[in-house]
Amino acid sequence: MGTEEVRMLAMAIVMGVGTISPALGIGIMASKAMEAIGRNPEAASKIQTNMILAVAFTEAIAIYALVVALIIKFV
Amino acid sequence: MHISLVAEKIFEIGSFTVTNSLLASVITSLLLILASVFINKALKKSPGKMQSVIEMIIDWLDELAQSVGGKDTRAFLPLVITFFIFILLSNWLGLLPGFGSIGLYEIEEGHKVFVPLFRGATADLNTTLALALVSVFSVQFYGISKNKLKYLTRFFNFGSPIMFFTGLLELISEFSKIISFSFRLFGNVFAGEVLIAVITSLIPVIVPLPFFGLEIFVGLIQALVFAMLTLVFINIGLQIHGGETHENVSHELAREEVEHGN
DSSP states (O other), rough: OOOOHHHHHHHHHHHHHHHEEEEEEEHHHHHHHHHHHHHOOGHHHHHHHHHHHHHHHHHHHHHHHHHHHHHHHHH | OOOOSSOOEEEEETTTEEHHHHHHHHHHHHHHHHHHHHHHHHHHHOOHHHHHHHHHHHHHHHHHHHHGGGGGGGGGGHHHHHHHHHHHHHHHTTTTTTTTTTTEEEEEEOOOOOEESSOGGGHHHHHHHHHHHHHHHHHHHHHHHHHHHGGGGGGGGOOOHHHHHHHHHHHHHHHHHHHHHHHHHHHHHHHHHHHHHHHHHHHHSSTHHHHHHHHHHHHHHHHHHHHHHHHHHHHHHHSSSHHHHHHHHHHHHHHHHHHOOO
Protein backbone atom coordinates (compact mmCIF):
# COMPACT_ATOMS: atom_id res chain seq x y z
CA MET A 1 0.00 0.00 0.00
CA GLY A 2 1.19 3.48 -0.85
CA THR A 3 0.90 6.57 1.35
CA GLU A 4 -2.29 7.73 -0.36
CA GLU A 5 -4.09 4.43 0.26
CA VAL A 6 -3.03 4.40 3.92
CA ARG A 7 -4.30 7.96 4.32
CA MET A 8 -7.69 7.08 2.87
CA LEU A 9 -7.91 4.02 5.14
CA ALA A 10 -6.83 6.01 8.18
CA MET A 11 -9.46 8.64 7.45
CA ALA A 12 -12.19 6.02 7.18
CA ILE A 13 -11.09 4.31 10.41
CA VAL A 14 -10.93 7.60 12.32
CA MET A 15 -14.48 8.50 11.30
CA GLY A 16 -15.83 4.99 11.83
CA VAL A 17 -14.32 4.33 15.24
CA GLY A 18 -14.48 7.89 16.49
CA THR A 19 -18.22 8.27 16.02
CA ILE A 20 -19.27 5.07 17.83
CA SER A 21 -19.12 6.41 21.36
CA PRO A 22 -20.67 9.85 20.70
CA ALA A 23 -23.51 8.11 18.84
CA LEU A 24 -24.20 5.83 21.81
CA GLY A 25 -23.81 8.72 24.23
CA ILE A 26 -26.22 11.03 22.42
CA GLY A 27 -28.69 8.16 22.00
CA ILE A 28 -28.68 7.37 25.72
CA MET A 29 -28.91 11.05 26.62
CA ALA A 30 -31.83 11.75 24.29
CA SER A 31 -33.74 8.68 25.49
CA LYS A 32 -33.27 9.68 29.14
CA ALA A 33 -34.32 13.25 28.36
CA MET A 34 -37.46 11.99 26.59
CA GLU A 35 -38.24 9.81 29.58
CA ALA A 36 -37.79 12.75 31.92
CA ILE A 37 -40.03 14.99 29.78
CA GLY A 38 -42.65 12.22 29.68
CA ARG A 39 -42.65 11.98 33.45
CA ASN A 40 -42.60 15.69 34.07
CA PRO A 41 -43.76 17.70 31.04
CA GLU A 42 -43.62 20.98 33.01
CA ALA A 43 -39.84 20.76 33.21
CA ALA A 44 -39.51 20.26 29.44
CA SER A 45 -37.79 23.59 28.71
CA LYS A 46 -35.26 23.14 31.50
CA ILE A 47 -34.48 19.57 30.43
CA GLN A 48 -34.17 20.69 26.81
CA THR A 49 -31.56 23.37 27.46
CA ASN A 50 -29.53 21.04 29.67
CA MET A 51 -29.82 18.25 27.09
CA ILE A 52 -28.63 20.52 24.28
CA LEU A 53 -25.61 21.53 26.36
CA ALA A 54 -24.76 17.92 27.17
CA VAL A 55 -25.26 16.88 23.54
CA ALA A 56 -22.85 19.62 22.50
CA PHE A 57 -20.21 18.23 24.86
CA THR A 58 -20.70 14.68 23.59
CA GLU A 59 -20.87 15.71 19.98
CA ALA A 60 -17.57 17.53 20.38
CA ILE A 61 -15.81 14.14 20.47
CA ALA A 62 -17.26 13.21 17.09
CA ILE A 63 -16.21 16.62 15.81
CA TYR A 64 -12.63 16.00 16.98
CA ALA A 65 -12.65 12.77 14.98
CA LEU A 66 -14.02 14.68 12.00
CA VAL A 67 -11.34 17.35 12.26
CA VAL A 68 -8.61 14.70 12.49
CA ALA A 69 -10.09 12.94 9.46
CA LEU A 70 -10.21 16.19 7.49
CA ILE A 71 -6.61 16.96 8.44
CA ILE A 72 -5.54 13.49 7.28
CA LYS A 73 -7.42 13.99 4.02
CA PHE A 74 -6.52 17.56 3.11
CA VAL A 75 -3.27 18.48 4.89
CA MET B 1 -15.42 20.06 -6.18
CA HIS B 2 -13.63 22.76 -4.27
CA ILE B 3 -12.76 22.08 -0.62
CA SER B 4 -9.96 23.73 1.28
CA LEU B 5 -9.28 23.30 4.99
CA VAL B 6 -7.63 26.70 5.38
CA ALA B 7 -8.94 30.09 4.32
CA GLU B 8 -7.35 31.36 1.10
CA LYS B 9 -5.42 34.55 0.64
CA ILE B 10 -7.20 37.29 -1.32
CA PHE B 11 -4.71 40.15 -1.07
CA GLU B 12 -2.08 41.57 1.24
CA ILE B 13 -1.82 44.89 3.07
CA GLY B 14 1.87 45.15 3.83
CA SER B 15 2.68 41.90 5.65
CA PHE B 16 -0.92 41.46 6.77
CA THR B 17 -2.71 38.74 4.81
CA VAL B 18 -6.39 39.29 4.12
CA THR B 19 -8.14 35.94 3.71
CA ASN B 20 -11.61 35.36 2.32
CA SER B 21 -12.99 34.41 5.74
CA LEU B 22 -11.57 37.61 7.24
CA LEU B 23 -13.43 39.52 4.54
CA ALA B 24 -16.64 37.70 5.47
CA SER B 25 -16.19 38.34 9.18
CA VAL B 26 -15.59 42.06 8.53
CA ILE B 27 -18.82 42.13 6.51
CA THR B 28 -20.63 40.36 9.37
CA SER B 29 -19.30 42.91 11.87
CA LEU B 30 -20.26 45.82 9.61
CA LEU B 31 -23.79 44.44 9.20
CA LEU B 32 -24.14 44.06 12.97
CA ILE B 33 -22.77 47.54 13.70
CA LEU B 34 -25.02 49.16 11.08
CA ALA B 35 -28.05 47.22 12.34
CA SER B 36 -27.36 48.18 15.95
CA VAL B 37 -26.93 51.87 15.04
CA PHE B 38 -30.14 51.98 13.02
CA ILE B 39 -32.17 49.99 15.54
CA ASN B 40 -30.84 52.17 18.36
CA LYS B 41 -31.96 55.30 16.50
CA ALA B 42 -35.42 53.90 15.84
CA LEU B 43 -36.08 52.91 19.47
CA LYS B 44 -39.46 54.13 20.75
CA LYS B 45 -41.41 53.90 23.99
CA SER B 46 -44.27 52.19 22.18
CA PRO B 47 -42.60 49.51 20.05
CA GLY B 48 -43.38 49.02 16.39
CA LYS B 49 -43.33 45.63 14.63
CA MET B 50 -39.54 45.42 14.23
CA GLN B 51 -38.86 46.51 17.78
CA SER B 52 -41.39 44.06 19.24
CA VAL B 53 -39.75 41.15 17.45
CA ILE B 54 -36.29 42.15 18.68
CA GLU B 55 -37.58 42.72 22.21
CA MET B 56 -39.16 39.27 22.14
CA ILE B 57 -35.87 37.66 21.10
CA ILE B 58 -33.87 39.54 23.75
CA ASP B 59 -36.52 38.71 26.37
CA TRP B 60 -36.36 35.03 25.49
CA LEU B 61 -32.54 35.01 25.74
CA ASP B 62 -32.73 36.90 29.04
CA GLU B 63 -35.17 34.37 30.48
CA LEU B 64 -33.00 31.51 29.26
CA ALA B 65 -29.94 33.09 30.92
CA GLN B 66 -31.78 33.73 34.17
CA SER B 67 -32.93 30.12 34.31
CA VAL B 68 -29.25 29.14 34.20
CA GLY B 69 -27.54 31.73 36.37
CA GLY B 70 -30.11 33.90 38.12
CA LYS B 71 -30.03 37.71 38.30
CA ASP B 72 -26.21 37.89 38.15
CA THR B 73 -26.30 37.12 34.43
CA ARG B 74 -27.54 40.64 33.59
CA ALA B 75 -23.99 41.97 34.01
CA PHE B 76 -22.48 39.89 31.20
CA LEU B 77 -25.54 39.07 29.12
CA PRO B 78 -24.60 41.65 26.41
CA LEU B 79 -21.36 39.76 25.77
CA VAL B 80 -23.15 36.41 25.56
CA ILE B 81 -25.85 37.76 23.24
CA THR B 82 -23.20 39.37 21.05
CA PHE B 83 -21.50 35.98 20.72
CA PHE B 84 -24.84 34.46 19.81
CA ILE B 85 -25.76 37.06 17.19
CA PHE B 86 -22.29 37.22 15.62
CA ILE B 87 -21.94 33.45 15.30
CA LEU B 88 -25.51 33.04 14.10
CA LEU B 89 -25.12 35.70 11.43
CA SER B 90 -21.76 34.43 10.20
CA ASN B 91 -23.04 30.83 10.11
CA TRP B 92 -26.05 31.85 8.07
CA LEU B 93 -24.13 34.26 5.82
CA GLY B 94 -21.86 31.35 4.90
CA LEU B 95 -24.88 29.53 3.44
CA LEU B 96 -25.86 32.39 1.11
CA PRO B 97 -25.36 31.88 -2.62
CA GLY B 98 -22.15 33.67 -3.58
CA PHE B 99 -20.20 32.45 -0.56
CA GLY B 100 -17.74 29.95 -1.93
CA SER B 101 -19.06 30.23 -5.49
CA ILE B 102 -18.01 33.75 -6.56
CA GLY B 103 -14.26 34.02 -6.89
CA LEU B 104 -11.15 34.42 -8.96
CA TYR B 105 -8.82 32.01 -10.73
CA GLU B 106 -5.26 32.31 -9.55
CA ILE B 107 -2.11 30.64 -10.79
CA GLU B 108 -0.52 28.59 -8.03
CA GLU B 109 2.35 26.18 -8.59
CA GLY B 110 1.81 26.15 -12.31
CA HIS B 111 -1.93 25.38 -12.50
CA LYS B 112 -5.13 27.34 -12.13
CA VAL B 113 -6.69 27.36 -8.66
CA PHE B 114 -10.15 28.66 -7.89
CA VAL B 115 -10.15 31.08 -4.92
CA PRO B 116 -13.60 32.06 -3.64
CA LEU B 117 -13.99 35.69 -2.64
CA PHE B 118 -15.99 34.90 0.49
CA ARG B 119 -15.92 32.02 2.92
CA GLY B 120 -18.14 31.64 5.98
CA ALA B 121 -16.38 33.46 8.83
CA THR B 122 -16.82 30.58 11.27
CA ALA B 123 -15.60 28.04 8.69
CA ASP B 124 -12.06 29.20 9.47
CA LEU B 125 -10.22 27.99 12.56
CA ASN B 126 -8.68 31.44 13.11
CA THR B 127 -12.06 33.09 13.65
CA THR B 128 -13.35 30.40 16.00
CA LEU B 129 -10.06 30.39 17.91
CA ALA B 130 -10.36 34.15 18.39
CA LEU B 131 -13.93 33.76 19.61
CA ALA B 132 -12.88 30.97 21.99
CA LEU B 133 -10.02 33.07 23.39
CA VAL B 134 -12.37 36.01 24.02
CA SER B 135 -14.82 33.66 25.69
CA VAL B 136 -12.29 31.97 28.00
CA PHE B 137 -10.57 35.26 28.89
CA SER B 138 -13.91 36.83 29.76
CA VAL B 139 -14.52 33.90 32.13
CA GLN B 140 -11.29 34.80 33.95
CA PHE B 141 -12.08 38.54 33.79
CA TYR B 142 -15.52 38.29 35.36
CA GLY B 143 -14.28 35.74 37.91
CA ILE B 144 -11.45 38.02 39.06
CA SER B 145 -13.55 41.20 39.06
CA LYS B 146 -16.16 39.50 41.28
CA ASN B 147 -13.98 37.39 43.61
CA LYS B 148 -10.73 39.42 43.46
CA LEU B 149 -7.70 37.29 44.41
CA LYS B 150 -9.92 34.60 45.90
CA TYR B 151 -10.56 33.57 42.30
CA LEU B 152 -7.05 32.11 42.09
CA THR B 153 -7.93 29.52 44.76
CA ARG B 154 -9.86 27.85 42.00
CA PHE B 155 -6.55 26.86 40.40
CA PHE B 156 -3.99 27.04 43.22
CA ASN B 157 -5.47 25.63 46.39
CA PHE B 158 -3.02 24.45 49.05
CA GLY B 159 -5.76 23.47 51.52
CA SER B 160 -5.38 19.77 50.95
CA PRO B 161 -3.65 17.48 48.44
CA ILE B 162 -6.97 16.62 46.79
CA MET B 163 -7.93 20.28 46.39
CA PHE B 164 -4.47 20.98 44.96
CA PHE B 165 -4.91 18.24 42.39
CA THR B 166 -8.42 19.33 41.37
CA GLY B 167 -7.06 22.88 41.07
CA LEU B 168 -4.46 21.65 38.58
CA LEU B 169 -7.16 19.81 36.65
CA GLU B 170 -9.22 23.02 36.56
CA LEU B 171 -6.22 24.85 35.15
CA ILE B 172 -5.77 22.27 32.39
CA SER B 173 -9.47 22.27 31.62
CA GLU B 174 -9.35 26.03 31.08
CA PHE B 175 -6.97 25.40 28.18
CA SER B 176 -8.93 22.46 26.84
CA LYS B 177 -11.97 24.76 26.81
CA ILE B 178 -10.23 26.94 24.23
CA ILE B 179 -9.57 23.92 22.05
CA SER B 180 -13.03 22.42 22.38
CA PHE B 181 -14.78 25.78 21.85
CA SER B 182 -12.85 26.52 18.67
CA PHE B 183 -12.90 23.01 17.20
CA ARG B 184 -16.58 22.42 17.94
CA LEU B 185 -17.71 25.51 16.06
CA PHE B 186 -15.17 25.14 13.26
CA GLY B 187 -15.85 21.41 12.86
CA ASN B 188 -19.62 21.80 12.69
CA VAL B 189 -19.61 24.68 10.23
CA PHE B 190 -16.82 23.31 8.03
CA ALA B 191 -18.40 19.84 7.99
CA GLY B 192 -21.63 21.49 6.85
CA GLU B 193 -19.81 23.21 4.00
CA VAL B 194 -18.14 19.96 2.93
CA LEU B 195 -21.48 18.14 3.14
CA ILE B 196 -23.22 20.70 0.93
CA ALA B 197 -20.30 20.76 -1.54
CA VAL B 198 -20.40 16.96 -1.85
CA ILE B 199 -24.19 16.76 -2.23
CA THR B 200 -24.26 19.62 -4.74
CA SER B 201 -21.56 17.98 -6.84
CA LEU B 202 -23.55 14.70 -6.88
CA ILE B 203 -27.03 16.12 -7.63
CA PRO B 204 -27.13 19.89 -8.10
CA VAL B 205 -30.92 20.51 -8.01
CA ILE B 206 -33.59 20.10 -5.30
CA VAL B 207 -31.72 17.36 -3.39
CA PRO B 208 -29.39 19.81 -1.52
CA LEU B 209 -32.42 21.74 -0.18
CA PRO B 210 -33.06 19.62 2.95
CA PHE B 211 -29.34 19.78 3.71
CA PHE B 212 -29.50 23.57 3.63
CA GLY B 213 -32.38 23.31 6.10
CA LEU B 214 -30.20 21.11 8.30
CA GLU B 215 -27.31 23.57 8.07
CA ILE B 216 -29.58 26.49 9.07
CA PHE B 217 -30.61 24.45 12.11
CA VAL B 218 -27.03 23.46 12.94
CA GLY B 219 -25.93 27.09 12.65
CA LEU B 220 -28.59 28.15 15.15
CA ILE B 221 -27.79 25.33 17.57
CA GLN B 222 -24.04 25.94 17.45
CA ALA B 223 -24.50 29.68 18.07
CA LEU B 224 -26.79 28.85 20.98
CA VAL B 225 -24.36 26.26 22.34
CA PHE B 226 -21.40 28.65 22.16
CA ALA B 227 -23.34 31.41 23.93
CA MET B 228 -24.81 29.05 26.55
CA LEU B 229 -21.45 27.46 27.34
CA THR B 230 -19.87 30.91 27.74
CA LEU B 231 -22.72 31.85 30.06
CA VAL B 232 -22.38 28.68 32.12
CA PHE B 233 -18.58 28.97 32.39
CA ILE B 234 -18.72 32.64 33.42
CA ASN B 235 -21.35 31.68 35.96
CA ILE B 236 -19.15 28.91 37.37
CA GLY B 237 -16.24 31.37 37.56
CA LEU B 238 -18.38 33.84 39.53
CA GLN B 239 -19.26 31.29 42.21
CA ILE B 240 -16.05 30.24 43.90
CA HIS B 241 -17.14 30.14 47.54
CA GLY B 242 -20.63 30.44 48.88
CA GLY B 243 -21.79 29.43 45.43
CA GLU B 244 -23.28 26.28 46.96
CA THR B 245 -25.95 28.23 48.81
CA HIS B 246 -27.00 29.95 45.62
CA GLU B 247 -27.17 26.61 43.86
CA ASN B 248 -29.26 25.20 46.68
CA VAL B 249 -31.70 28.07 46.49
CA SER B 250 -32.26 27.57 42.77
CA HIS B 251 -32.69 23.82 43.29
CA GLU B 252 -35.16 24.51 46.08
CA LEU B 253 -37.12 26.82 43.79
CA ALA B 254 -37.14 24.25 41.01
CA ARG B 255 -38.38 21.57 43.40
CA GLU B 256 -41.15 23.85 44.63
CA GLU B 257 -42.17 24.58 41.08
CA VAL B 258 -42.32 20.90 40.24
CA GLU B 259 -44.34 20.08 43.35
CA HIS B 260 -46.62 22.98 42.64
CA GLY B 261 -47.10 21.73 39.09
CA ASN B 262 -48.03 18.26 40.24
